[in-house]
Amino acid sequence: MNIGSGSLVTVPSSTGSWKSGDIVSDQFPVGLRVLVVDDDPTCLRILEKMLRNCHYEVTKCNRAEIALSFLRENKNGFDIVISDVHMPDMDGFKLLEHIGLEMDLPVIMMSADDSKDVVMKGVTHGAYDYLIKPVRIEALKNIWQHVVRKRKYEWKDNNFDQSGSVEEGDRQQKPSEDVDYSSSANEGNWKNSKKRKEEEEEVEDRDDTSNLKKPRVVWSVELHQQFVQAVHQLGIDKAVPKKILELMNVPGLTRENVASHLQKYRLYLRRLSGVSQHQNGLNNSFMGRPDTTFCTISSLNGLDLQALAAAGQIPAQNLATLQAAALGKSATKSAISMPLDQRNFFSFENSKLRFPEGQQQLNNSNKQIDLLHGIPTTMESKQLANLHHPSQSFMGMNMQVNSTSQHNNSVLMRLSQSQPRTQLLNGANNGSQVSRLPLSMQQSLSPVLTQSGIVDNARGSVYNPVSQASSMVDFSVNQSKELQSYNFSLGSNSSGLSSLTNRGMLQEEVNSDIKGSRGFPSNYDIFNELQPKSQNWGLQNDGSTFDTSLHPCMQGTQDVSSQLLLQQGISSTHNSGQNRNAPIEKPMYSNGDEIGHSNTMCGSQLNSGGGNMLAVKAERFPDADYQNTNIREQFGRDDLMSAFLRQQASVGPVETEFGFDGYTLDNLPV
């Protein structure tokens, strides 16, 4: 559509879409180019007729893949996309993601399903509108407003550096809302999604070096993975944007996008690698992959911990819960998922994408875990299935966490700003203040999480609802209901947490993700390997041993440590607060008491008790963390993790495997 001169639109051109700065012609929205995707041919036909009656240019296709290829081939050939939610070849939300990422077009979702959670899912995925079938022509008459709005905001974003002005402009730009008499289920939804998107776009543009009106590139999980692969292939030192771009071979990606992303990535790596180099070998062997990010993350944790330790008592309630949730999230944590974590870590451009990404990560990491450890993914699938039944308490927890997360924000800001990583995050993520900060908090503060030893109520609430299903899964599900941003942070935190925390934590998370007995054989093997190495870490305390020993009913090596941490955390706050089904609870508490005195001392105390027990297991946990008095944080996380793990997986077989029977907490020397 050629509206540049403001003259009447004669022939809709296929060259390019009209620019937002151009005057809209009198004939607009005549000729609006719509792509309709629906597997039901009857519906498709009806929609096409309706859209034609609205004087739009319609292209229809019945498969999402075909739609994507249409969109890719004609970069600016369409103004708006309407897609059905339930399609056999690809989920409508997935298509929505792809389009948002690659083409950044407004997408309207349609479905006969008008249940609130599905509609909310549309909102969280960034749909511009959600229409309930059967669709009325009146609903379609107004879809042009989404195109106009989007263009206007993008143009503004590109031309205004200050977020304030842009936001104000955004708010002023919604006059056409009143005119909307569509039959969409959530008339306000697109407002929220748009606002969020605008905020995100603002942030994006701030990070953007140029003022050109180019489509925003959102670094999705897959995209980032491709990027990381390309970088690894080339070698970190030799990775230049041009070559990376060629290797990635992603349509629509420019050298500038890659360059700015590479810059962020390099900063991130620098920070991680600076912390602990000696952990690299251990991590690699454990993970079976030369995953530098893994060790770098743990090293990062060490840095963070120190910084955090210096910060003093941090309201870690939110962190604890967040981390707990993140830890509890099953199957997403694994060394392999580290790259994913990285992605989450410093690509928060699009919070609304995090949700699906998080889930994708879940899936990816699940697969990865399987590949790596040969662990069945039954648990993950169950947990994923549990996504559909979020608990109310979970939502309540979210609320709680959010409220506290804001409280923590100030502290986090301090910490996060000290680290470029978090800065990137903060810069990148404006959409949801609450979620972002906790996220960054988590990443940087993960070990610090339990520093304050305030496991408490937040954790308790977290445990209870989350225990049913993978915590992260629930989070992501509830995310759609409310506190979307929060959930995102959790989702990404879960990956981020694992990445950020010490290697040991990461391992724990991996183990816990594997859920109990599944990951057992591999975990234990790894621990055995790690054991000797852990000593090289120069642990001040045999914290590692302590960790393992305290968990007679270890579901996984992870559980042990996590349980230990949990104990510490719990005991430090309030023991009975949590609903722990694990038998270890009591003994944990008792042990925790000793530990409770001083989280920092945990390691040493624990060592005395647990030293004998699971020496093998103890190795698991990154003693390095403990060195830095990160134990506290770890404990907090591990506690949460273990709590989740225990609740989620049956511990039984694990115990016997390591002969923990004789090492119940009761038996631990206090």
Added chain:
Amino acid sequence: MESQKKRQAAYMKKNLLDQGYLDEQFAHLEELQDDANPNFVEEVVKSFYTDSARFIRNIEVALENGPYDFTKLDNMMYQFKGSSSSIGARRVKRQCSMFQECCYAKNIEGCRNTFQGVKQEYATLKTKLETYFQVSPSLNNSNKHLYATTLFVCLNIFSKKLFQAKLL
């Protein structure tokens, strides 16, 4: 004659709406009809019956032998239901909802029964619509007839007048 057919068509449509076979979606579809697509609704309904036949078949097969995957049955019915609602097949839609409730309750016998209901409503509606379309397309055709008739009559009168003039 045309007006009679018109009346007949309108009467049928009213019946179908009142008896709940169709809902307002059908009326909306008719509004979409124009000169360029005079038989739009008929074409859509025809394609609906062609495409949805496979859903019916698939569900039937799935209901034959166990183990019964209720989720899959529900999904298939969901798609069929969406399709039916897009042409305004109200009773069929209602039967589909009942089927889905049985799926949710994992009641296979209930599923079978309600599915019989679905097929029945589906077939009944098809017959009624076929009759309706026999009558209603003539609405468009009748216009053409009207035009032709009027033209013919005018020509006749004109030629008669000319003749009279000549004679005169």
